[in-house]
Amino acid sequence: MSAVVVTDLVREFVVRRSTGRLRRDKQVIRAVDGISFEIALGDAVGYIGANGAGKSTTIKMLTGILVPTAGTVQTLGLDPVSRRRELARGIGAVFGQRSQLWWDLPLGESFRILAALHELREWQPRVAQLVERLELGDFLRTPVRQLSLGERMRGEVAAALVHSPALLVLDEPTIGLDVLSKEKLRVFLREERTNHGTTLLLTTHDMTDIERLCDRVLVVDKGRLAYDGTLTGLAATMGAERVLVVDLVEPRAALSDIPGTRLLSVEGGGLRQRLAFTTSAAAVLAAVADRCEIRDLTLEEPDIDDVVRKLYARGGR
């Protein structure tokens, strides 16, 4: 069984706008326009795209909130709309923009209610585990409305996992979080996946989320699937360059003669030089080491935001 199978998925919305005092125009917008993909159990997939590309609409169809206009969806082997309640037991969902917790009750109370909703018998060990690993202990008795955003988001993630779902859907889980909170959340999600084989499907605008969490990326643009593959593959497809930054022991003239590279900048009178390349980092490094003594170096991975932007630009017009 696959976690998600989507075939030729289409979703249209009718938008009405007034064009005169009484006249109104009907316009059909295709938010999702013939998307097909499959996610195996245990996969971690990033679903990315610009605002309005059709990400949330797809997620809503996968979880049974929206009915497809055409095409088929199977989530955990079930038809999401007709088997919504059954499916709910197998899915956990975190929406960064909206809370699933009871805002006027202590956080711990939300877990208790969710356990009752899912008719779990032995839920205390699971909640205790989540509380420990997401470090919720300090504010378990605090009403949700008084929590900071970071605390609340950790609470949301725990709430989505109380019933140990096979599929965890995360819609912008790190939005608005500071760097440290983001990283903690990512570390937790990776552990969760390793320990429980949880399938992850996440939408995000933060490319670090994708780099850290996902093996596979789906890029959706204007309702169509623009790319399906690995993140490195995405960078390669778009001819994205990596950048080697070398700090030299002694200043040296510009390293403009290294094969397969493009010199980006020379700083500190030749002490620091930046080289862009698409081939192997080892070959470039060896070529530089042949010419001078290296004190330190860093490797900059391609900026995926740029890559995706390029992809949109290419696919769009």
Place this chain on the structure above:
Amino acid sequence: MADAYRALLGARLRAQTSYRASFALDLLANVGIGLLEFCEIYVIFHNIDVLGGLDWQEALLVFALSNIAFSLADLGFGHLDELPRYLRAGTLDAMLLRPLPLLGQLVTSDISLRRLGRTAIALVVLAYALPTAVADWTPAKLLLVLVTPIAGAAVFAALFVCAAALQFWLVDGGEVANAFTYGGSYVSQYPSSVLHVLLRSFFTFVVPASFVAYLPTLVLLDRSPPTGLPAALGWCAPLAAMAMSVVAAAWWRQGIRHYTGAGG
């Protein structure tokens, strides 16, 4: 499933009673609303002796039965008029991701105990009006007094559900919906005989507000309804409630279908 609802309800009740001062004020405010409604009917009878064929005590009976029914329905279902807010905030989507029916979750999401304040006033009025207005008691009449408020509450609950279902189509149509729920409640606390025959028929057979209090009261008083309607209609509150519930359930299902985009 019963455990799940108990957990949801318990959480709601705890949340309300944990802010005691605010809860006490809310309760008091609702007693106030009940008293104001009572003042209105008091002022009317201060100026006239008979309204729609009923005297003061008899009219109070209609008032009490209607208010008990409405306040009970309001307690359980009144917050359904918050549906547009839930739609905007995405609360509804969160509910759709839980393994319970949506309506059940909505009903248990915001039970407001403060509304019992109005029930209390209505019960006091009932206790005053019943012995003075009703002359000869039979077991059947006793049964009617017990069943009518429950059936009436079901009628109003169904109206609340219909009004809420309407919100799936109307963005911000809260006021239209209120016309049926609160309007129905207002009509039901007065003898329907004061209404024009068209309006009276509407509030009997379309929005069954007359069944909630006026028609059963006529049975209690051994009177027959005006315009030749059968007296047995006074016993039909449970039937009206059932019919209304069927309509409400079907309408609600259509509303959900519209929301998820399956039809309409």
